[in-house]
Each structure stands twice: as C-alpha cells, then as structure tokens.
Amino acid sequence: VENINLCYQCKKCAAGCPVGQFMDYKNYEILRLLQLNQKNTALAANSLWLCTNCRACSERCPNGIDTAKIMDILKQEALQSQSPVAEPGIVLFHRIFLAMIRYFGRSYELGLMGLYKLGTGGFWQELRSGALQKDLLLGAKMFRRFKLPLLPHRSKGIKQIRQLFSQSRENGQ
Numbered sequence: 181v182e183n184i185n186l187c188y189q190c191k192k193c194a195a196g197c198p199v200g201q202f203m204d205y206k207n208y209e210i211l212r213l214l215q216l217n218q219k220n221t222a223l224a225a226n227s228l229w230l231c232t233n234c235r236a237c238s239e240r241c242p243n244g245i246d247t248a249k250i251m252d253i254l255k256q257e258a259l260q261s262q263s264p265v266a267e268p269g270i271v272l273f274h275r276i277f278l279a280m281i282r283y284f285g286r287s288y289e290l291g292l293m294g295l296y297k298l299g300t301g302g303f304w305q306e307l308r309s310g311a312l313q314k315d316l317l318l319g320a321k322m323f324r325r326f327k328l329p330l331l332p333h334r335s336k337g338i339k340q341i342r343q344l345f346s347q348s349r350e351n352g353q
C-alpha cells in the first residue's frame with residue numbers, strides 16, 4: 181500500500197517522465213488530486229493511459245512512493261467504473277494486443293493494426309486523409325523485407341502463456 185500523503189510535491193518524479201508533457205495532470209498532480217480526495221478527476225485523466233509504466237517516477241521519488249503502481253491501480257479502477265475513459269483508443273489497443281498474445285502467444289502486427297483502425301473508426305478518416313495509403317506503402321516495404329508476416333504465427337510456448345492468462349483471471353486481475 182502506497183502512502184500518498186508522503187508526497188510533498190517536489191516534482192522529481194515528473195522530471196524523468198517521458199510522456200509528462202502530453203498528460204493533462206502530471207504524475208505528482210495525480211497524487212495531489214488523490215490527497216485532496218478528488219479521485220474522480222484523477223480517474224478521468226488521460227495521464228493514466230499515456231503512462232507507459234516505465235517506472236522512472238517510482239525510482240526517483242525520495243519518499244519511495246511507487247507512482248507507477250498507483251497509475252496502474254487507477255487504470256484498473258477507471259476501467260471498472262462505468263464512466264468513459266479518457267483515451268478509449270489506447271484501451272482498445274491494449275485489449276486487441278492482449279487478445280493476440282492470448283491466441284497466438286505473440287503479437288500479430290497486421291491483425292493488430294487492422295482491428296485497431298476498424299475499432300477506432302480511424303480507417304475511414306485515414307483513407308480520406310491519405311494516411312492509410314502511407315501506412316500501406318510502409319507495410320508493403322516491411323513485407324518485402326520479411327518484417328511483416330501476412331498470417332499470424334503461434335508461439336511454441338502458447339500453453340504456458342494461456343496458463344498465465346488463466347492464473348491471472350483466477351487472481352482477479
């Protein structure tokens with residue numbers, strides 16, 4: 181259990197955050213919101229979804245506060261609450277990625293990109309703006325260099341990976 185009251189807003193944690201400039205509330209501000217009992221504002225922040233869990237903040241804190249862990253816990257709470265999450269595209273990406281790992285034991289980039297673009301509606305927007313055509317050209321280049329397989333490959337360790345998913349479900353994660 182992290183004692184958020186130990187945070188005295190020295191901002192050392194934010195200095196090493198690679199995505200802090202894009203967050204609506206920086207990591208120390210999220211802690212301040214929690215100290216002020218404004219959890220709902222923290223749960224609605226895009227910061228939770230931009231956090232890459234690199235743990236730079238946790239390593240830098242002079243009071244040993246594991247901010248990365250707190251961000252992770254808030255993410256789970258935001259998903260469980262019925263309110264809309266700030267970055268639904270990122271949540272969709274996480275879900276598709278995890279589904280790929282679960283079924284194939286590894287990422288399947290072509291499927292991931294296609295499902296993500298369809299799920300976010302980005303497919304049609306990007307078609308109109310020309311971004312999709314650029315992606316397709318890049319995809320073709322990667323395909324020619326054998327870096328983008330057309331079909332998914334199943335990992336040899338798929339059984340063990342599925343066991344990990346089952347254990348995690350049993351543990352309520």
Ligand code: SF4
Pocket residue numbers: 186187188189190191192193194208211240241242243244245247
């Ligand atoms: S480094 Fe620690 S004490 Fe300083 S602002 Fe960040 S969480 Fe608070």
Ligand code: SF4
Pocket residue numbers: 193196197198199200207230231232233234235236237238247248251
């Ligand atoms: S764990 Fe998240 S909040 Fe902490 S430094 Fe990394 S990206 Fe920033």
